[in-house]
Amino acid sequence: MTQETLKPQEKAALIELLYQMGDDDFILSFRGSEWLGLAPHIEEDVAFSSISQDMMGHANLYYRLLEDLGEGEADRIAHLRTPDQFRNAIILEEVNGPGTYLKEPDYDWAFAVVRNYFYAVHKQIRLDSLRHSSYEPLAEAARKIMTEQYYHLMHWEVWFKQLMTSTDEAIERMNAAIEKVWKDFGGVLTLVPSYAEIVKANLIDDEAVMKKRWTNKMEAVFKEVGAEYPGEPRMERGNGRNGVHTDDLKQALSTLSEVYATNPATGW
Amino acid sequence: MNHVSEIKNSMTDTVMDALGDVKDPEIASVSILDLGMIHEVEVTDGNVKVSVLPTFSGCPALHIIERDIKKALETVEGIESAEVNFVFTPSWTTDRITPEGRERLKEFGISPPPANHVMGEPWEIDCPYCGSTYVTMENIFGPTACRSILYCKSCKNPFEAMKPVADMG
Numbered sequence: 001m002t003q004e005t006l007k008p009q010e011k012a013a014l015i016e017l018l019y020q021m022g023d024d025d026f027i028l029s030f031r032g033s034e035w036l037g038l039a040p041h042i043e044e045d046v047a048f049s050s051i052s053q054d055m056m057g058h059a060n061l062y063y064r065l066l067e068d069l070g071e072g073e074a075d076r077i078a079h080l081r082t083p084d085q086f087r088n089a090i091i092l093e094e095v096n097g098p099g100t101y102l103k104e105p106d107y108d109w110a111f112a113v114v115r116n117y118f119y120a121v122h123k124q125i126r127l128d129s130l131r132h133s134s135y136e137p138l139a140e141a142a143r144k145i146m147t148e149q150y151y152h153l154m155h156w157e158v159w160f161k162q163l164m165t166s167t168d169e170a171i172e173r174m175n176a177a178i179e180k181v182w183k184d185f186g187g188v189l190t191l192v193p194s195y196a197e198i199v200k201a202n203l204i205d206d207e208a209v210m211k212k213r214w215t216n217k218m219e220a221v222f223k224e225v226g227a228e229y230p231g232e233p234r235m236e237r238g239n240g241r242n243g244v245h246t247d248d249l250k251q252a253l254s255t256l257s258e259v260y261a262t263n264p265a266t267g268w
Numbered sequence: 269m270n271h272v273s274e275i276k277n278s279m280t281d282t283v284m285d286a287l288g289d290v291k292d293p294e295i296a297s298v299s300i301l302d303l304g305m306i307h308e309v310e311v312t313d314g315n316v317k318v319s320v321l322p323t324f325s326g327c328p329a330l331h332i333i334e335r336d337i338k339k340a341l342e343t344v345e346g347i348e349s350a351e352v353n354f355v356f357t358p359s360w361t362t363d364r365i366t367p368e369g370r371e372r373l374k375e376f377g378i379s380p381p382p383a384n385h386v387m388g389e390p391w392e393i394d395c396p397y398c399g400s401t402y403v404t405m406e407n408i409f410g411p412t413a414c415r416s417i418l419y420c421k422s423c424k425n426p427f428e429a430m431k432p433v434a435d436m437g
Contacts, residue, residue, distance in 0.1 A: 046417070047409035054413055058327025059354075144325055144356040147433045150387055151408060 001135050001201075003068060013197035016087070017067055017204065020191065020241055021126070022062030023088035024166055026078060028119060029055035030252055031092070034101045034110075036184040040109055047155060051116075054148045061141045068137070079260040085252045089187035091115065093240070093249040101264060110170075110177035113163060117156035118218070120179060122188055124153050125213045126204065134202035143228075164225035178230060186235035193242055270376045279346060286340045287318070293336070294412055297372040302335060305365025307355060307408040314348035316341055321360035323433075324413035330354060362433045378415065378428045385432035393429045395420035403427075 006014065032052035037044040058068060063074035086093075092115070097107040127149060130142035163170045191198050191207045199206050215233075222229045238244035280304060287309070289299045300320070307418060308319040312419060322330055334352045341350035362381035365373070370380035374396040394401055400422035407417040410429070415428045 043407040043417075046407055046411070050409040050413050053326040053328070054324060054325070057324065061325055140357045144322075144359050145433065146436050147359060147361070148324060148326075148413070150436065151431065155408070229301075 001025070002137070004011060004053050006135070009071065009197055010201040010203075012201055013194050013201050015066060016194035017191065017198050018066050018069075018138075019060045019087040022059045022066065022077075023086045024092055024119070024188065025062070025123075027086070027252060028060035028092045028116070029053075030256055031094075031096055034071070034096055034105075035107065035112065038101060038105055038107055042056060048112075051152050051155065054152065058145050061145065063142060064084060065137055074109070075260065076264065079257040080264065081180065081253075083253055084246050086240070086245060086249060086253075088259060089184070089190075089250075090235075090237050090240045090244070090249075091184035091187060092119065093245060093252060094184075094204045095251070096268075097122070108173075108177065110163065111171040112183045113156065113159045114174065114177040116152075117160040118185055119154040119188060119219075120149070120156045121217055122210075122214050123149055124212050125183070125217075129205040129210060133204060134267075135173055138203065143258050159165045161225055175227070176259060179226075182230045183234050183236045185233040187238075187240050189233065190235070190241055191238060192239060269352030279316075280309055282344055283309055283316055283341060284345070286344050287337065290333070290336045290340050293332045295373065295376050295378065297376045298369055300337070302366050302372060304362060304366065304369070305333075307358070311347075314346060315351070316349075317348055317351045317353065319353045319355045320355050321356070321358070323360050331419055332432075346393060359435050360391065360433070361435050362430060365430075373430060377428060379418070381430045381432040385434050386433060387432070387434045388435055391432055393418060396427055397425050398423040 001010065005057045028102060029052045032048055032055065035045075035052075035223050036049050037045060059078070060074060063077045066072075066077055094115075097105065099105040099107070124146075127142045130138055131146070133139040133142065144226045160174075164176050165171075189207065189211045191204070195207055198204060204210075219229050237246065284301070287306055288299050290300050292298045292300060292303060303323065305321050305323065307318075307321050308318045316339070320333065320337070334354075337352050340351045341347050343363050364383055365380060370383075373380045377396055379393050379396045385391060392401065393403055393405075395403055395418075398420065400420055402421045402433065403418050404421060405416065406419050406426070410417045410428050414430055414433075416431050417426065418429055
């Protein structure tokens with residue numbers, strides 16, 4: 001399908017899906033950028049900021065597709081929506097830890113590794129499916145993103161496996177991070193509320209199928225590193241896809257959009 | 269192999285020459301033609317439309333590249349306006365970099381990516397200064413999204429390599 005051949009219902013479902021995926025990349029990219037200068041070593045600082053930059057590029061690709069569908073300019077989509085209009089999963093908006101990057105950042109590296117790795121695995125599954133999306137511009141964007149995502153997934157997988165098979169302290173911290181992420185990671189794996197229409201329009205595979213692919217992969221990885229699989233990922237704080245969010249998103253958006261919101265007409 | 273799939277008329281050669289002068293804003297020795305970023309060039313009367321394949325999607329240099337292309341083309345005699353479109357099909361891959369581009373990358377101290385890389389397979393990198401294969405990867409991510417950081421154990425120089433990017437579609 002192209003922009004011209006989309007039926008109204010398919011278009012609405014496509015718009016919903018693009019917001020979900022764009023917002024996921026957008027907010028996690030922002031959380032990643034807050035690590036700049038604070039990562040465990042200088043090579044990681046370079047790598048993480050490069051990954052965050054790529055991910056912001058991916059969000060931009062999805063927002064551009066929304067722009068083409070009449071949702072307004074990409075910059076406005078990114079900067080001028082209220083928190084309840086965001087469709088990202090709640091776990092991706094969570095702060096990196098207590099403090100801010102400017103003042104006493106007590107960030108949790110295990111949390112960063114776990115959240116990014118779990119997300120990268122899901123993103124890979126999502127892109128594999130999107131390659132065959134019925135909406136051709138989305139399939140094209142996915143093929144582009146995949147060339148970059150390849151390196152991201154590899155990066156986080158190395159960190160995850162290394163720390164999970166490292167010292168007792170590392171394993172303890174990683175397990176605490178897994179427990180924290182698991183409570184809300186179910187939100188990443190859902191396409192609700194537009195699930196039925198999204199799948200019907202053949203925009204992406206069935207949510208249940210993709211979730212199964214993710215849990216299969218996770219079970220295999222947990223087994224490989226000798227950890228106990230935590231069971232069903234949950235969605236304890238609600239579904240971000242429905243516009244339910246925490247104050248962490250509000251804080252992130254006000255920081256992110258401070259300059260743009262001051263005067264959207266100004267070039268920057 | 270670098271290619272431009274549509275050649276509309278004789279103006280195109282002049283336009284291509286002008287595009288050859290547009291350099292990568294971050295690698296001064298390499299043009300966007302060398303990098304294989306030009307997909308299509310269409311000249312109609314005094315208007316030229318160029319479709320460009322972005323290297324990495326978050327590349328902050330795209331606006332600069334767009335500006336530089338327009339600037340270069342609008343000085344060509346007979347060209348009144350130039351339009352730049354970034355497109356994602358086909359995907360930019362590192363095997364689009366021309367043989368000249370590979371040489372110029374080396375001159376800049378960047379090891380070019382393998383010509384026909386299969387993602388997931390090992391990637392052999394030679395030092396761009398001394399040609400040694402005795403190198404170590406310090407960081408697969410580098411100062412820009414498209415580069416990695418390495419160290420040559422033979423000539424003791426740190427250097428960069430362009431990451432291989434192959435179509436996985």
